[in-house]
Amino acid sequence: MSTVTTDPHAHAEHEHHGPAKGLKRWLYTTNHKDIGTLYLLFSLLMFFIGGAMAMVIRAELFQPGLQIVEPNFFNQMTTVHGLIMVFGAVMPAFTGLANWLIPMMIGAPDMALPRMNNWSFWILPFAFSILLASLFMEGGGPSFGWTFYAPLSTTYSNDSTALFVFSVHIMGISSIMGAINVIVTIMNLRAPGMTYMKMPLFVWTWFITAYLLIAVMPVLAGVVTMVLTDKYFGTSFFDAAGGGDPVLFQHIFWFFGHPEVYIMILPAFGIISSIVPTFARKPLFGYASMVYATSSIALLSFLVWAHHMFTTGMPVAAELFFMYCTMLIAVPTGVKVFNWVATMWRGAMTFEVPMMFSLAFIVLFTIGGFSGLMLAITPADFQYHDTYFVVAHFHYVLVTGAIFSIMAAAYYWLPKWTGHMYDETLGQWHFWCSLISVNVLFFPMHFVGLAGMPRRIPDYALQFADFNALISIGGFAFGLSQLLFVALVVKCIKGGEKATDQVWEGAEGLEWTIPSPAPYHSFTTPPEVK
Amino acid sequence: MARTSYLCWSLLTFLLAFSTQSAEMPLNMTQGVTEISQQVYNLHMKIFYICCAIGIAVFGVMFWSIIHHRKSKGVEPAQFHESTKVELLWTAFPVLILILMAIPATQTLIAMEDTSEADVTVLITGSQWKWHYKYMDHKVEYFSLLATPRQQIDNKLSKGENYLLEVDRPLVIPTGKKVRFLVTSDDVIHSWWVPAFAVKKDANPGFINEAWTRVDQPGVYRGQCAELCGKDHGFMPVVVIAKEQADFDQWIAQEAATQAAAKEAELKLLAMNMSKEELMTLGEKVYMGYCAACHQPNGMGIPGVFPALKGSKMALENLPGHIDIVLNGKTGTSMQAFDKQLTLSEIAAVVTYERNAWDNNTGDLVQAADIAKAQSK
Numbered sequence: 017m018s019t020v021t022t023d024p025h026a027h028a029e030h031e032h033h034g035p036a037k038g039l040k041r042w043l044y045t046t047n048h049k050d051i052g053t054l055y056l057l058f059s060l061l062m063f064f065i066g067g068a069m070a071m072v073i074r075a076e077l078f079q080p081g082l083q084i085v086e087p088n089f090f091n092q093m094t095t096v097h098g099l100i101m102v103f104g105a106v107m108p109a110f111t112g113l114a115n116w117l118i119p120m121m122i123g124a125p126d127m128a129l130p131r132m133n134n135w136s137f138w139i140l141p142f143a144f145s146i147l148l149a150s151l152f153m154e155g156g157g158p159s160f161g162w163t164f165y166a167p168l169s170t171t172y173s174n175d176s177t178a179l180f181v182f183s184v185h186i187m188g189i190s191s192i193m194g195a196i197n198v199i200v201t202i203m204n205l206r207a208p209g210m211t212y213m214k215m216p217l218f219v220w221t222w223f224i225t226a227y228l229l230i231a232v233m234p235v236l237a238g239v240v241t242m243v244l245t246d247k248y249f250g251t252s253f254f255d256a257a258g259g260g261d262p263v264l265f266q267h268i269f270w271f272f273g274h275p276e277v278y279i280m281i282l283p284a285f286g287i288i289s290s291i292v293p294t295f296a297r298k299p300l301f302g303y304a305s306m307v308y309a310t311s312s313i314a315l316l317s318f319l320v321w322a323h324h325m326f327t328t329g330m331p332v333a334a335e336l337f338f339m340y341c342t343m344l345i346a347v348p349t350g351v352k353v354f355n356w357v358a359t360m361w362r363g364a365m366t367f368e369v370p371m372m373f374s375l376a377f378i379v380l381f382t383i384g385g386f387s388g389l390m391l392a393i394t395p396a397d398f399q400y401h402d403t404y405f406v407v408a409h410f411h412y413v414l415v416t417g418a419i420f421s422i423m424a425a426a427y428y429w430l431p432k433w434t435g436h437m438y439d440e441t442l443g444q445w446h447f448w449c450s451l452i453s454v455n456v457l458f459f460p461m462h463f464v465g466l467a468g469m470p471r472r473i474p475d476y477a478l479q480f481a482d483f484n485a486l487i488s489i490g491g492f493a494f495g496l497s498q499l500l501f502v503a504l505v506v507k508c509i510k511g512g513e514k515a516t517d518q519v520w521e522g523a524e525g526l527e528w529t530i531p532s533p534a535p536y537h538s539f540t541t542p543p544e545v546k
Numbered sequence: 547m548a549r550t551s552y553l554c555w556s557l558l559t560f561l562l563a564f565s566t567q568s569a570e571m572p573l574n575m576t577q578g579v580t581e582i583s584q585q586v587y588n589l590h591m592k593i594f595y596i597c598c599a600i601g602i603a604v605f606g607v608m609f610w611s612i613i614h615h616r617k618s619k620g621v622e623p624a625q626f627h628e629s630t631k632v633e634l635l636w637t638a639f640p641v642l643i644l645i646l647m648a649i650p651a652t653q654t655l656i657a658m659e660d661t662s663e664a665d666v667t668v669l670i671t672g673s674q675w676k677w678h679y680k681y682m683d684h685k686v687e688y689f690s691l692l693a694t695p696r697q698q699i700d701n702k703l704s705k706g707e708n709y710l711l712e713v714d715r716p717l718v719i720p721t722g723k724k725v726r727f728l729v730t731s732d733d734v735i736h737s738w739w740v741p742a743f744a745v746k747k748d749a750n751p752g753f754i755n756e757a758w759t760r761v762d763q764p765g766v767y768r769g770q771c772a773e774l775c776g777k778d779h780g781f782m783p784v785v786v787i788a789k790e791q792a793d794f795d796q797w798i799a800q801e802a803a804t805q806a807a808a809k810e811a812e813l814k815l816l817a818m819n820m821s822k823e824e825l826m827t828l829g830e831k832v833y834m835g836y837c838a839a840c841h842q843p844n845g846m847g848i849p850g851v852f853p854a855l856k857g858s859k860m861a862l863e864n865l866p867g868h869i870d871i872v873l874n875g876k877t878g879t880s881m882q883a884f885d886k887q888l889t890l891s892e893i894a895a896v897v898t899y900e901r902n903a904w905d906n907n908t909g910d911l912v913q914a915a916d917i918a919k920a921q922s923k
């Protein structure tokens with residue numbers, strides 16, 4: 017080491033590599049850790065903006081009758097809430113985690129394409145500013161649901177559609193660039209000795225997710241462009257009067273949309289597969305089968321899109337095909353859950369906050385999987401479709417699934433990021449408040465849906481009143497509980513008990529071999545993996 | 547910790563108290579009133595029980611582990627992992643269960659999609675935000691609109707028993723007969739749903755979907771539009787009355803006679819002139835029922851979405867254009883054609899109303915004959 021300090025050239029280079037000061041550090045940064053942090057903070061901000069919209073929705077639905085907002089504004093809230101949560105909260109959070117963790121997990125100094133990395137983050141704020149600004153247009157922002165079915169989004173929408181299309185394009189470009197970066201990094205920058213089948217599962221799941229992103233984001237870009245040209249340039253892709261078909265829109269949208277939901281859950285599987293072995297102090301039960309299960313879920317995700325469209329009037333043969341394929345997805349998903357449980361079996365478990373969120377994930381995501389299996393049964397889907405049963409289903413897989421896994425990840429790696437242990441008591445409070453409120457919020461939705469309440473309505477029949485009040489209370493409580501998380505993160509950044517390198521007793525993997533907080537540059541010389 | 551558990555318990559009791567209050571809401575899917583809806587319910591319960599069984603097994607093992615295999619109990623972690631045998635087992639077993647589930651689901655689905663040999667056929671057309679029913683074998687057709695008064699929605703009157711689930715003219719079908727529904731739309735996608743029949747079919751503009759039902763019990767069955775269709779998607783209910791065949795025959799004969807008579811009366815009206823007062827009263831009624839959802843009761847519209855009629859150039863100056871847009875709508879916008887929805891005198895009245903209400907004081911009076919003239923052009 018002494019040679020390094022005496023060598024003037026090396027010294028100069030070393031100085032050059034420290035973080036710049038002030039705002040410029042964040043604007044110009046090409047450092048994977050800085051960009052990871054930017055993504056994570058951005059996603060937290062979006063989580064609160066999208067959450068505020070959910071609060072408006074729940075406030076309006078607290079009682080029957082119209083009290084707080086007009087139906088047109090209500091529709092804008094459901095639409096933009098969905099778009100923000102999917103594209104602004106969940107996806108950037110996972111990309112942020114990928115940025116922070118993938119290089120540290122594979123022993124790389126940074127992402128392979130650092131300048132593109134900067135760009136793929138910094139176009140996001142523009143995308144969401146455009147989307148949010150459209151709410152202030154004459155006639156308001158997009159109000160056709162996050163699924164923007166034509167012709168509601170073409171002929172029958174106002175001019176905010178143009179802004180919506182533009183912002184979705186930017187989000188798509190950002191996602192594609194992020195995905196390319198992940199793939200190139202994983203393929204090229206693994207430390208010597210780290211074969212594919214030695215990669216941590218978080219890396220594996222993101223690797224597969226990145227391929228899904230590259231496969232389907234262009235499809236989304238295509239379909240929004242078709243919406244744009246149908247609306248403004250006289251094409252008739254989705255207009256029967258010009259030889260088009262509105263159902264074609266749904267086929268294209270869901271060909272993107274279904275892999276998209278796996279994009280939001282595969283990295284979660286990776287996170288849970290990292291956390292459970294650590295706190296069970298026992299290796300993951302079936303590493304290889306987890307990799308194969310993830311790959312088969314990814315492949316199957318291209319064959320099930322029309323299960324969102326059973327009521328559109330497809331031929332019976334198509335309905336049967338999509339029903340069978342959808343049911344099949346339960347198999348690899350089951351394999352995952354069984355593996356986590358088998359990992360816990362005869363371990364020596366402790367229950368720090370990351371583990372608590374992971375355990376909650378396993379139970380609640382599985383409940384979401386069960387309702388998914390129910391939805392796959394086409395004849396039954398005719399009753400469930402477009403009701404609160406579906407709303408319950410996808411919030412179980414997205415909130416108690418994806419978002420709980422992100423929370424688990426944040427708690428798990430916060431000490432590595434900040435160098436401080438988070439406040440365990442505050443974390444437990446956050447967990448328990450979230451767990452209880454999220455179930456008060458989403459569980460009754462199953463009943464409301466079975467009883468026949470359609471989704472996306474601002475007002476409802478009297479029989480649904482009590483349950484909706486209860487759901488709203490759960491919603492407000494869940495929203496408030498998340499403030500605890502912000503307090504905890506701020507506290508953890510500012511100080512706290514010093515974290516060790518390994519942080520968690522049972523933690524294994526390259527990221528736990530470097531100091532906490534992780535130095536600005538890590539693995540400048542690759543480690544040897546045996 | 548004691549405080550936390552106290553909190554949990556009080557919340558739980560609160561929840562239980564809540565759930566007993568809402569005894570009116572069924573907590574499960576309806577069994578409905580048709581053979582198909584019963585089959586669908588059975589499928590739903592079957593898959594639900596399967597999920598429960600798997601859930602109990604998986605969560606049981608997991609919680610056993612959580613309780614017994616914790617570090618605080620001083621256990622040493624085992625280090626076993628990887629077992630192809632186990633992996634194969636828990637792949638194959640679910641596949642078997644799924645096959646068992648797929649068989650009855652396939653049978654029911656095929657039965658549901660068999661629309662052949664129907665006794666009665668009804669064409670259902672959705673449009674923003676109402677349903678139109680047309681009996682293909684009779685000269686009967688009409689629109690069906692939400693009947694809940696605006697004041698109830700705005701919380702100015704107490705809400706009735708069937709709040710938001712009531713319409714002015716329900717669909718009527720005979721019991722014990724296979725009724726085929728042809729479902730389509732005039733504008734955006736809607737979805738016609740009656741839970742008691744387990745029928746939910748999208749209404750796609752430019753295409754016709756088919757569905758069917760056979761209801762054995764006479765009764766009133768309520769549902770709603772299930773596909774987001776714009777601003778008033780939540781205010782587009784479906785009500786179906788199932789009547790014994792004899793009652794149905796009587797009803798449809800009477801309905802056909804009334805509709806034929808109304809057409810004749812309409813022709814007679816052409817020769818008559820209504821007074822301004824009559825026109826304005828009728829016009830306001832029609833406007834509130836058919837136009838206010840978009841153009842708003844005060845005529846101000848919703849900027850950027852639905853144009854204001856108050857002070858609009860068309861309502862103030864262009865009378866032929868005004869009549870034309872109400873009669874024929876404007877393609878490519880949500881302004882629909884009211885030609886078939888309203889009678890000549892109703893159209894005359896609503897145009898008169900729009901030209902004289904909200905300080906639009908043009909003084910123009912439009913009569914049914916004027917509308918007939920515009921129509922024949």
Ligand SMILES: [Cu+2]
Pocket residue numbers: 672675735736737771772773774775779782
């Ligand atoms: Cu509708």
